[in-house]
Amino acid sequence: MMAARPMALAVLFAAAALAAGDLSAQDGDDLGEVTYVRWCAGCHGVDGTGNGPGAEYMLPRPRDFTLALYQIRTTANGALPTDDDILAIIDRGMPGTTMPGWENLLSDDEKEALVEYLKSFSRFFTPDEVPQPLDFGGATRVNADVLAEGEAQYQALECWRCHGNEGRGDGESSPTLTDDVLDFPIRAADLTENWLFNGGGEVEDIHRRMLTGLDGTPMPTQADLITAGIIDEDQLWALAHYVRSLSPDDPPGITEVVRGVLFEDAPLPSSVNDEAWLDVERAYLPLVGQIIVSPRWFDPRVDGVWVQAAHDGESVAVRVSWSDPNNSPDPEWADWKSSIISLMQPKEGDPQDEGPTPDQLMVQFPMQMPEGMEMPFFLRGDDSRSVYLWQWQSDRDGALEGEARGFGTEAFQSEGENLTVDASHADGEWQVMFTRRLVTDDEADLDFVTGEAIPMALFAWDGDNGESGTRGAVSSWYFLFLEEATPTTVYVYPALAMLLTFLLGILVVRSAQKREREGGEVVSETAI
Amino acid sequence: MSDRFELRGLVWPTLMLLVMAGCGGGDGGGGGDAGGGAAMEDPVDAATAGNIAGSIVFEGDAPSMAVIDMSQESVCADKHSSTPMIQEVVVNSNGTLANVFVYVKEGLESLQFPTPGPVLLDQNGCVYLPHVLGVMVGQDITIRNSDGLLHNINASPTVNRGFNSSQPVSMESTRSFGSAEIMVPLRCDVHGWMTAYVGVVDHPKHSVSNGSGAFSLSTLPPGEYVIEAWHERYGTQTQNVTVTTGETTEVTFTFSAS
Numbered sequence: 114m115m116a117a118r119p120m121a122l123a124v125l126f127a128a129a130a131l132a133a134g135d136l137s138a139q140d141g142d143d144l145g146e147v148t149y150v151r152w153c154a155g156c157h158g159v160d161g162t163g164n165g166p167g168a169e170y171m172l173p174r175p176r177d178f179t180l181a182l183y184q185i186r187t188t189a190n191g192a193l194p195t196d197d198d199i200l201a202i203i204d205r206g207m208p209g210t211t212m213p214g215w216e217n218l219l220s221d222d223e224k225e226a227l228v229e230y231l232k233s234f235s236r237f238f239t240p241d242e243v244p245q246p247l248d249f250g251g252a253t254r255v256n257a258d259v260l261a262e263g264e265a266q267y268q269a270l271e272c273w274r275c276h277g278n279e280g281r282g283d284g285e286s287s288p289t290l291t292d293d294v295l296d297f298p299i300r301a302a303d304l305t306e307n308w309l310f311n312g313g314g315e316v317e318d319i320h321r322r323m324l325t326g327l328d329g330t331p332m333p334t335q336a337d338l339i340t341a342g343i344i345d346e347d348q349l350w351a352l353a354h355y356v357r358s359l360s361p362d363d364p365p366g367i368t369e370v371v372r373g374v375l376f377e378d379a380p381l382p383s384s385v386n387d388e389a390w391l392d393v394e395r396a397y398l399p400l401v402g403q404i405i406v407s408p409r410w411f412d413p414r415v416d417g418v419w420v421q422a423a424h425d426g427e428s429v430a431v432r433v434s435w436s437d438p439n440n441s442p443d444p445e446w447a448d449w450k451s452s453i454i455s456l457m458q459p460k461e462g463d464p465q466d467e468g469p470t471p472d473q474l475m476v477q478f479p480m481q482m483p484e485g486m487e488m489p490f491f492l493r494g495d496d497s498r499s500v501y502l503w504q505w506q507s508d509r510d511g512a513l514e515g516e517a518r519g520f521g522t523e524a525f526q527s528e529g530e531n532l533t534v535d536a537s538h539a540d541g542e543w544q545v546m547f548t549r550r551l552v553t554d555d556e557a558d559l560d561f562v563t564g565e566a567i568p569m570a571l572f573a574w575d576g577d578n579g580e581s582g583t584r585g586a587v588s589s590w591y592f593l594f595l596e597e598a599t600p601t602t603v604y605v606y607p608a609l610a611m612l613l614t615f616l617l618g619i620l621v622v623r624s625a626q627k628r629e630r631e632g633g634e635v636v637s638e639t640a641i
Numbered sequence: 642m643s644d645r646f647e648l649r650g651l652v653w654p655t656l657m658l659l660v661m662a663g664c665g666g667g668d669g670g671g672g673g674d675a676g677g678g679a680a681m682e683d684p685v686d687a688a689t690a691g692n693i694a695g696s697i698v699f700e701g702d703a704p705s706m707a708v709i710d711m712s713q714e715s716v717c718a719d720k721h722s723s724t725p726m727i728q729e730v731v732v733n734s735n736g737t738l739a740n741v742f743v744y745v746k747e748g749l750e751s752l753q754f755p756t757p758g759p760v761l762l763d764q765n766g767c768v769y770l771p772h773v774l775g776v777m778v779g780q781d782i783t784i785r786n787s788d789g790l791l792h793n794i795n796a797s798p799t800v801n802r803g804f805n806s807s808q809p810v811s812m813e814s815t816r817s818f819g820s821a822e823i824m825v826p827l828r829c830d831v832h833g834w835m836t837a838y839v840g841v842v843d844h845p846k847h848s849v850s851n852g853s854g855a856f857s858l859s860t861l862p863p864g865e866y867v868i869e870a871w872h873e874r875y876g877t878q879t880q881n882v883t884v885t886t887g888e889t890t891e892v893t894f895t896f897s898a899s
Binding site for chain 1: 791804814833
């Protein structure tokens, strides 16, 4: 589904595999060990402590198996996982992290042996103590009352302290959260992106994690609340239903094209919060860390953006929305930022904190509409094909238009008169709307055409996550398609086709009835 | 050996009643009343026992502790009459050091003690009271939220299994540790400044230095002991101590600013 993520993972794993190349298995008899050394040690380390050669590029860091701390389990808070729990993580991976799923990559024998080998790293697993799953019961039915109760519990149990008022992981405690083992920064989950939840995004998965907690992280169990009679089982299910409702019913599908809806009779949205945007379809475009141009970035905050577009034949408006817990630069996040920089940047040879950095968004189009597949390089174009840029940042009014022929060659116009921008940050979400006339009299601007797929790429930075310059999130090329005014033939031809079909149908029926009368016994139920 | 903590929930008040109904000798280590198992009696003969008492001396300049910013948590801020400070190093006005966990490290291996009743760990004013707590293996810790706002109690032991429980309202939870461990760190992730340490030992002979730097380990059989003192920043020290019948042996540990 997330087209760009496998690419980033492939690079990471190639690096890890190269580094682990000399770690050939010593004992060919142990399938678990062979499998582990070949596929897992690059990140988790030969000794299982989570210190493989690839580990320093990852946040959160790979699991230290010697501690037997597993976030995703069916067992009680603090308890060991069952074999099936470990197997499920191997199969599904941890979608919000660099841990991929191995369901179709390893055989059942390999996975089974791997589970035993992983357990062997920790003294906590003993043959005489078999972890037992909890009884989670079945999900209650959901309706408006249940969701209202769930929302009330979200408030009463103070989930917002970390996850924020609307669940985007922007609560007041979120800047200071760290994991239990390494004390490294850890994000409160963005509850509006259930397809990235570790351990599954459906209501049963959410309910299970509320009861078990996520061991090794700040996420606690809610089980004591039921034991102490503060909430009952149904109220916990209601909370799980409410959290589920914060994400779309279905995960965003693969979209190549952002459709620019034609506003023929209504005016274009005039502001970023204009209610007209509610009726404009939105496309989710996944973003990944920029890992091609040095210094690279392996910890992007922005993992995807929602894009909407509209035009009225004169101007085009593009609204981009994405989760970002704060409006950078924000002193509350200063410690978070310096932690991230000290953890992620030394590998790239530049551990400097450059002072306050804003959030940024850049939208990129080719300067010339490409013919065929000849598109500029997706990272700011190349020598022969330049790109046209819209650039916005949180600490400056207005937006800039620019041109680039590769990373670092960006040249922005001093007068960005043709491009206007409106931005707002609320409850952990940025919404930025660009508006520009389709055609301008500035030679340095791209002229937008309707009825054609215009290549478009996006870049986003969270300043307080240590992101600026080449350290940020990037997308590959997508397309912006501005609808053309619908020609009348579109309505006429279907009507003609329907009429023709109707007439032909009558003809067929008539002839069949005639044959029936003439031929006597015919299987009558085959008649129309 | 069981490394599992047990969640007893509402069962603990019943247990406490049972414990209070039993008999047992007190101990200065914060362990509460001894008692517990119906059959087990205190293995120390009080008639021949001796005591250890002493203090933790602090040398050098006391490091300045950071002020806790509770401005966003008025419920907690209002509970403090003086500015709340980080509790990592607390030097008393008499030049002694508080919050040092002192326990018998060697010398009690042959004795089996009954498990004392529950001890209280309170979250009050967005700090843990006490900051350092001693318990015996298997002894219940009653974890109370007196603030009525969200705390999570996140224990990250290495010998034992940990726990992390949510307490969004005034309530109590009960936990215990199945193996000895010096020390189990506790913290609240909602309030990053809230930390506490629990010393888990195989017997009830432990103590935490108080506001005048004093500690005591009472009712020990006469003999040779190794006593260890642990401090959050300054680490551990041990001393060999001889206990004789009917006497209190004075022991002084000295920690220096480093």
